[in-house]
Amino acid sequence: MQIQQFVTEVQRQPVFRQDGKRAPNKPLTVLFALGLAGRCQRVIRYADAEQRLTELLIRFGPPRDNPKPEQAVWRLRDREHRRYRVWYIENQERVGTVGDDDPRLSDLRAHAAFGLSDEAYELFAGKPHIARFAAECIADELLPDTEREELLEAIGLGGEDFADATQAQQADLELHLTEREQVLSRRSRRYAAFAKKVLAAYAHRCAICSVAPKLGERHFGLEAAHIRWVQADGPDTIPNGLCLCRMHHVALDRGAITFDRQLKLDISPHLTRSGGFDDWIGRYYGTRLQAPSRAENHPHEQALDWHRSQVFKG
Ligand SMILES: [Zn+2]
Structure with missing residues (x-):
């Protein structure tokens, strides 16, 4: 898997419904795991992540009392006829479901852990600058510019300066960076007008x-x-x-x-x-x-x- 494939795969999840309602929970949940990967944490127990993930969804999602983090964690998994290459749930088979594919919360809390898939984790493990680059690309689709740095900070990737990356890491991203510069300069011209x-x-x-x-x-x-x-x-x-x-x-x-x-x-x-x-x-x-x-x-x-x-x- 390449970085651009990771970003594209995450961006395949719709962030807005057709009527314009915001639905950012899945990408926000992937970003949460991406932040962990940048700091070499492969998986996290759902029970340990629940509180922090809930706060992230409330802070950067649409107004609602209960953002139901369990739904995003659960529905990102591979299912029949659909392969989602970036996500991993440990002990998935020990979690029962209710209603419209909702996980039984007590099972999820007792048994499950989640994180990026092996192939996605390899891209970012211990490379916070690269993780930040991918996170920026994903955050662009989720939030206005005024909120983007806040989100990166909240997932533990704030303040990473790409200039601090190793030369090998910078070389890895060279092509993507050129594309990103073009996106940013188009956006800045559009904003100026x-x-x-x-x-x-x-x-x-x-x-x-x-x-x-x-x-x-x-x-x-x-x-x-x-x-x-x-x-x-x-x-x-x-x-x-x-x-x-x-x-x-x-x-x-x-x-x-x-x-x-x-x-x-x-x-x-x-x-x-x-x-x-x-x-x-x-x-x-x-x-x-x-x-x-x-x-x-x-x-x-x-x-x-x-x-x-x-x-x-x-
Ligand atoms: Zn004023």
Whole structure:
């Protein structure tokens, strides 16, 4: 197995349903195991992983109370007529199933362990830089850029600098790196075009806090956020964009805030009221975002509905 095959195989799992609902649990579960592999851990007992995996799915998945990590761990396994080369479950035969191929939780906790398959593990064992490279490619499809490094950190692959890899490891990846550079540069050109029109429509000020920093005649510090993520086929249009300062952009992508159909700000009850809370966000609760002057540029209701149901930690 090659690195690109591993990435492609993981990416074959759909991350969004047809109606745009997020379904990232399987790739997130593979990423969890990929992080372990980078640190030479071949398998982990389900009982030992359950808590951490649950937290990962809650943090980076869509809003829900119980993300059911057992389903992802179980359904990634090989089944009749379907071969999934990256996954391994130990003592699979000792786990009974109920309903629509759900594992019996008590069996899973008592007997099962999971991790990457042998051939996938070989690619990444003790090579955190290579694991990080694969994780980045997979994370691209799951989350907006503002969240990607957080995810890599959460699976234990944050802060790995590829420049620290051995020469042999770098040579292994040379071809992939060139491809990745091209992907990143296409993405950055696309973002620049989107940001230009969104920032202009909002007259270069944050739609929440109105900051509009300038040095001389030049604006800085503002970003264009997609309300419905690019990963979920959100378009690069002004009604799917918001001009926000960095802090409010991250808060939006993380699901700490959202807007209702009247464009009023809502704040997640899970948001910690840490230093300056009232100043940076609390004071804006229930206030209307500062929409562009032209009505056709206002955020679309469908995009706002998607964000509230799929991202907002309500
Ligand atoms: Zn702001």
